[in-house]
Amino acid sequence: MSVSHLARNIKDSPTLVFNAKARQLKEQGKPVIHLGSGEPKTKTPQDAIKSCTETLQTAEIHYTSTEGIPSLLEAITSYTEEHYDKLVNSENILVSSGGAKHAIFNLMMAIIDPKDEVIILAPYWVSYTEIVKMVYGIPVIVTPANNQFEPRFEEIVASVTSSTKAIMVNSPNNPSGCIYSEQLIGELVEYCEKNDIYLVMDDIYHQLYFDNTKPVSVYKYSQKDIDKSTIVVINGISKAYAMTGFRIGWAIANREVTQAMRNVSAQNTSCPSVVLQSAAVGALNGDQSGVEKLRLTLEKNKNIMMKELNNFHDIKITEPHGTFYCLPDFSAYNKSSSELAKFLLEKALVVTVPGGEFGFEGHLRLSYCGSETDIKEGIARIKWALDIKSNDEIIIGNNKMKRNWK
């Protein structure tokens, strides 16, 4: 028996490996701190709960149309008008039942032929390369010079070939928290629309920005009618509404691509659950104060994280402007980020995610969507484990630990 060549080439999720080890340690009663998390722990908005409860109470839970229920398509249209200053039609939208990730998958199935290239900007979200491989495309990674998190336009264009089908942009960016400059987005829109290359904006974190650095709407620079444009926007309710478990996302594209995505979706998951879509309608149409509250909490947590990290002499930090991640350069301690992450989990009981998985070796992704206490204690433990000039003793849980390594 064997599995397919394709399946053999899909990487294990790096976070799952570390999460499994952390769970094991927790089960043994160890006081593990999680700085690897990819989701805010706030509760589901009440309007979402109310809306999906009402749907459930109708006891009419049947198949829906592939593209999404009309009330959600309407809610997404209003959302796009409000947040992007762009009028789109319901024929430009496809709702997905597996979150924003599934929206990206549907899109790639709809636009990529074998050996088509997709440009991905490092540091990048781990799933992009794997999704591109799953549709037999070729991920082409552009890594900015000098360890910067934002590549220059010229660096991206230098990687374009006659096989380039799409450029993936994620801003605010997982894992760096960087928001790409308005100039870069403007240049990419102009270039992609002119050269018939899809510009895929993964905007899943676009409401989670700090210090008044609101990301620009990609449509601001579009010169074309939406049905002639190569811009595709991916979004969902997972991050800003803390609704990761509802798995509702969407893609907005020209009608031709949307129809192709609908055909793809109709033959895999089809019919996103009406219960979960109703929750999304409640979240998008309801009270938005929870999003702002989350944004402000994350901004505060980011400031705490920056303050704690500034106590290190040997790491390089670029301050994030959005998401709930940062990606400090720890290469002065260990050039292998996976070795370092393993070491920190074993010695300091802190979960981090190796930067190598995001195409940025020597870095660690640290999340600040947990509690203030966890951020402070997590960073104190990392400092104790790595910085031999710091005090060699620390209390972890109920135990006094002594550093006995160099």
Ligand SMILES: Cc1ncc(COP(=O)(O)O)c(C=O)c1O
């Ligand atoms: C950049 C990026 N895009 C998409 C997703 C997927 O979002 P969803 O949970 O809605 O599938 C994530 C989740 O971590 C992400 O970080």
